[in-house]
Amino acid sequence: MFGGGGMNPRKMKQMMEQMGIDVTELDVEKVVITTSEEELVFSDAQVTRMDAQGQQTYQVVGEPESREKGAIEPAGGDGDESSDAADTDDDNGAAIPDEDVNLVAERAGVDADTAREALEATDGDLAAAIARLE
Structure with missing residues (x-):
């Protein structure tokens, strides 16, 4: 082009x-x-x-x-256990780390509950959750 x-x-x-x-x-x-x-x-x-x-x-x-x-990714594959926890929804939303929720809430200018819902809807994908809220 x-x-x-x-x-x-x-x-x-x-x-x-x-x-x-x-x-x-x-x-x-x-x-x-x-x-x-x-x-x-x-x-x-x-x-x-x-x-x-x-x-x-x-x-x-x-x-x-x-x-x-x-x-499922092998445990200890990269030493980041929080990513394994974020891939499961067994804890009714507790699998999303609080720091991810805070980051999305801050970047998108929304409250923590709205940020957590967006993260759950996008399977923990930070960029997709922020884009969804903008």
Whole structure:
């Protein structure tokens, strides 16, 4: 579309701003894409969000690990036990860490109960919960 081969990145950014396109690098820990047959897990992905004309587009760059849909991650795999707890709904919402609830509430400008509901609806996905509330 733009043929940016050899174009100065600063000039490209300036052109995108003029067209109303905002590009943001997201600091993510993990990205999970669930299909009808499997889950693709990106543990070390680069994620870029592009906002253009009211639409958000996400670009994920990285090498995914493929696993069966609904498979449980091995305990102690990355030392982050809170992510295993967040994948289950056995505790009636207690599986969502309070710091996640507080972060979503602060970023979206809502109360903690609304933030927790959004996190539960998005299976603990912080970015999706914030986007849902904005």
